[in-house]
Amino acid sequence: MDLSLIREDIDKVDxxxxxxxxxxxxxCEEVAKxxxxxxxxxxxxxxxxxxxxxxxxxxxxxSMKVALSDLFRQIMSSSRKLQYKFMEQNSATVRAExxxxxxxxxxxxxxxxxxxxGAYSYLAMKRYFGEDVDGYNVPTFxxxxxxxxxxxxxxxxxxxxNSTAGIVNDTYDLLMKYDNYIVxxxxxxxxxxLLGLPGAKVSxxxxxxxxxxxxxxxxxxxxxxxxxxxxxxxxxxxxxxxVLSDGDIHQAAIASRxxxxxxxxxxIASEIRNEKNNATRFVIISKKRxxxxxAKTMSICFEIAHEAGSLYxxxxxxxxxxxxxxxxxxxxxxxKMWQWRFYVDFEGNVNDAAVLNAMRGIEAESTYLKFLGNx
Amino acid sequence: MDLSLIREDIDKVDxxxxxxxxxxxxxCEEVAKxxxxxxxxxxxxxxxxxxxxxxxxxxxxxSMKVALSDLFRQIMSSSRKLQYKFMEQNSATVRAExxxxxxxxxxxxxxxxxxxxGAYSYLAMKRYFGEDVDGYNVPTFxxxxxxxxxxxxxxxxxxxxNSTAGIVNDTYDLLMKYDNYIVxxxxxxxxxxLLGLPGAKVSxxxxxxxxxxxxxxxxxxxxxxxxxxxxxxxxxxxxxxxVLSDGDIHQAAIASRxxxxxxxxxxIASEIRNEKNNATRFVIISKKRxxxxxAKTMSICFEIAHEAGSLYxxxxxxxxxxxxxxxxxxxxxxxKMWQWRFYVDFEGNVNDAAVLNAMRGIEAESTYLKFLGNx
Numbered sequence: 001m002d003l004s005l006i007r008e009d010i011d012k013v014d015x016x017x018x019x020x021x022x023x024x025x026x027x028c029e030e031v032a033k034x035x036x037x038x039x040x041x042x043x044x045x046x047x048x049x050x051x052x053x054x055x056x057x058x059x060x061x062x063s064m065k066v067a068l069s070d071l072f073r074q075i076m077s078s079s080r081k082l083q084y085k086f087m088e089q090n091s092a093t094v095r096a097e098x099x100x101x102x103x104x105x106x107x108x109x110x111x112x113x114x115x116x117x118g119a120y121s122y123l124a125m126k127r128y129f130g131e132d133v134d135g136y137n138v139p140t141f142x143x144x145x146x147x148x149x150x151x152x153x154x155x156x157x158x159x160x161x162n163s164t165a166g167i168v169n170d171t172y173d174l175l176m177k178y179d180n181y182i183v184x185x186x187x188x189x190x191x192x193x194l195l196g197l198p199g200a201k202v203s204x205x206x207x208x209x210x211x212x213x214x215x216x217x218x219x220x221x222x223x224x225x226x227x228x229x230x231x232x233x234x235x236x237x238x239x240x241x242x243v244l245s246d247g248d249i250h251q252a253a254i255a256s257r258x259x260x261x262x263x264x265x266x267x268i269a270s271e272i273r274n275e276k277n278n279a280t281r282f283v284i285i286s287k288k289r290x291x292x293x294x295a296k297t298m299s300i301c302f303e304i305a306h307e308a309g310s311l312y313x314x315x316x317x318x319x320x321x322x323x324x325x326x327x328x329x330x331x332x333x334x335x336k337m338w339q340w341r342f343y344v345d346f347e348g349n350v351n352d353a354a355v356l357n358a359m360r361g362i363e364a365e366s367t368y369l370k371f372l373g374n375x
Numbered sequence: 376m377d378l379s380l381i382r383e384d385i386d387k388v389d390x391x392x393x394x395x396x397x398x399x400x401x402x403c404e405e406v407a408k409x410x411x412x413x414x415x416x417x418x419x420x421x422x423x424x425x426x427x428x429x430x431x432x433x434x435x436x437x438s439m440k441v442a443l444s445d446l447f448r449q450i451m452s453s454s455r456k457l458q459y460k461f462m463e464q465n466s467a468t469v470r471a472e473x474x475x476x477x478x479x480x481x482x483x484x485x486x487x488x489x490x491x492x493g494a495y496s497y498l499a500m501k502r503y504f505g506e507d508v509d510g511y512n513v514p515t516f517x518x519x520x521x522x523x524x525x526x527x528x529x530x531x532x533x534x535x536x537n538s539t540a541g542i543v544n545d546t547y548d549l550l551m552k553y554d555n556y557i558v559x560x561x562x563x564x565x566x567x568x569l570l571g572l573p574g575a576k577v578s579x580x581x582x583x584x585x586x587x588x589x590x591x592x593x594x595x596x597x598x599x600x601x602x603x604x605x606x607x608x609x610x611x612x613x614x615x616x617x618v619l620s621d622g623d624i625h626q627a628a629i630a631s632r633x634x635x636x637x638x639x640x641x642x643i644a645s646e647i648r649n650e651k652n653n654a655t656r657f658v659i660i661s662k663k664r665x666x667x668x669x670a671k672t673m674s675i676c677f678e679i680a681h682e683a684g685s686l687y688x689x690x691x692x693x694x695x696x697x698x699x700x701x702x703x704x705x706x707x708x709x710x711k712m713w714q715w716r717f718y719v720d721f722e723g724n725v726n727d728a729a730v731l732n733a734m735r736g737i738e739a740e741s742t743y744l745k746f747l748g749n750x
Contacts, residue, residue: 013398013399018433021446058393059393066697074445233605
């Protein structure tokens with residue numbers, strides 16, 4: 001049979017499917033009206049499951065059963081989403097209060113970062129808030145989040161991912177621990193160098209200090225020097241500070257070129273990172289739900305029932321609403337062996353109807369949903 | 376209008392949709408036959424996009440346009456999958472040669488692990504291969520993979536994830552770097568303790584040695600001792616070895632209770648890990664594509680086009696074939712800023728028809744697919 005003739009037949013069938021689908025959606029709006037009037041939940045899992053069971057009885061072939069089940073899951077998902085939209089227009093929004101501002105107010109802000117002067121977080125803070133920023137440092141990421149949560153700082157600057165090493169686990173976990181929000185992000189190019197005392201040479205070195213991420217990002221270089229002790233510091237420039245204060249020519253630190261200037265050390269090997277393209281993305285954290293009107297990235301975190309297809313079902317709300325998922329990460333849930341929570345970024349503004357519809361759907365069908373920010 | 380009456384109408388509409396859907400699938404099998412006869416690819420993106428454009432012209436409402444576009448993406452996705460299945464049955468399989476064995480042969484095997492005697496990898500090796508295993512150690516994860524790739528070892532034992540700290544980045548990255556396969560896995564309970572010289576007390580300690588994962592997994596305990604130097608070693612028991620050889624009462628190591636016995640150290644603080652439930656999953660790596668007949672977890676890695684809905688489209692092949700995705704992880708692609716590759720586990724045996732169908736679909740629609748193992 002000729003391909004174009006088959007396709008003509010397919011087009012005819014499709015036209016009929018469209019008419020039926022429209023008819024079905026109109027009926028579903030009636031259902032939404034009813035549910036709104038009696039305060040009934042949109043998702044009726046029992047009803048959906050029995051529908052799926054029933055449609056499968058119309059065919060014998062196993063693959064066709066799966067295809068039909070898929071088709072009706074899609075149709076019911078569309079129905080549900082039209083119903084969510086109807087309710088969003090006709091009743092209270094699910095959205096908690098958010099303030100929408102022209103731009104994030106950085107003037108006169110008190111800003112907190114983890115580490116010491118010269119560390120990458122310090123440099124990122126300077127770039128975002130300007131040279132005159134009223135900044136101060138704390139020893140851990142947790143402490144930085146706490147400063148913001150308890151109102152002592154307006155903002156915190158934390159690294160969230162590195163283009164080579166991957167995500168910064170602690171920052172992800174702390175976004176769950178505290179009710180703070182991401183209100184902005186910026187990318188800072190990382191230019192790791194080996195810093196030593198003035199006059200030190202590579203052959204002098206036997207100990208190297210850096211943050212575990214710094215050690216990982218330079219692992220190829222370090223593997224050429226397996227006899228060196230690798231010493232983890234709580235941030236990259238603390239190592240630089242120690243090299244200077246110990247005054248030991250056998251010690252070196254992996255840190256930025258800027259840190260060499262800050263601490264009066266010398267660059268004894270440069271471009272030692274595994275990847276030429278190495279950058280860290282930092283997030284700006286605030287306690288206020290105050291987001292820029294042109295914010296275009298939504299970050300959420302959710303947990304799901306431990307059953308087949310759960311994750312797939314949640315992601316369908318993003319896709320259905322025409323939103324583009326840009327990232328998915330997972331982290332273990334503390335206290336629950338081998339269960340993971342998911343961190344998803346998708347494009348959208350917290351004010352968009354599509355975003356509200358997606359959030360309403362995800363909230364209804366996940367076991368836990370947390371809104372992490374819009375920037 | 377009464378809810379049950381609306382639902383009766385919906386059921387009638389659904390019956391008609393099913394009939395049309397069946398008719399459409401039959402037509403699509405004709406298309407598959409044609410494509411097979413002329414060697415044409417299943418996915419014709421231009422044709423699919425113009426179909427989506429066309430169906431949207433039948434309605435005015437924006438939400439209905441989205442719903443219809445979604446419906447037809449779903450229908451065409453099912454068509455494509457039926458076509459993949461048809462081709463799998465009627466032409467050469469995409470599956471490369473795999474040997475299916477009753478169980479993985481461990482007798483007389485030469486086994487390689489990273490680290491030294493007493494390390495968790497060593498303990499996991501003993502548990503899987505038995506006390507009499509012919510094992511030897513190498514200094515890095517990369518070296519362990521290389522021993523297997525170049526045939527000097529039959530198997531390597533590598534940690535892949537920890538229930539608290541999350542995935543072991545290096546192991547994930549090395550599964551891409553080498554053409555080795557996961558043929559088994561096992562879970563080993565982690566029981567971190569602080570080990571010191573006989574007679575040492577917690578108040579004596581000023582330096583603590585461990586693998587970065589060990590330091591992370593005990594970060595709450597260590598944060599109570601912010602004045603301690605945290606020193607990263609390439610594995611947990613190397614730190615224990617160093618404490619013994621230095622003979623310095625101010626030094627301690629975070630390692631297993633077993634390591635204390637191996638090195639003649641004392642447990643000076645126990646149960647210091649953040650999580651009571653802490654376990655590491657290890658994978659057994661082989662160069663041979665030889666998998667157990669009762670293997671039930673498939674591991675794959677793929678990369679996708681940088682466009683909306685790509686990831687969702689790939690995952691749909693798993694769901695469509697009735698397979699359950701059990702895990703998804705992402706890692707940066709080296710040399711490509713902010714692009715990630717995905718590691719997915721799903722339930723199935725490399726011999727199952729459903730697995731073969733899913734793999735064919737994913738292979739056709741991803742930019743890169745690598746089969747990592749079946750266990």
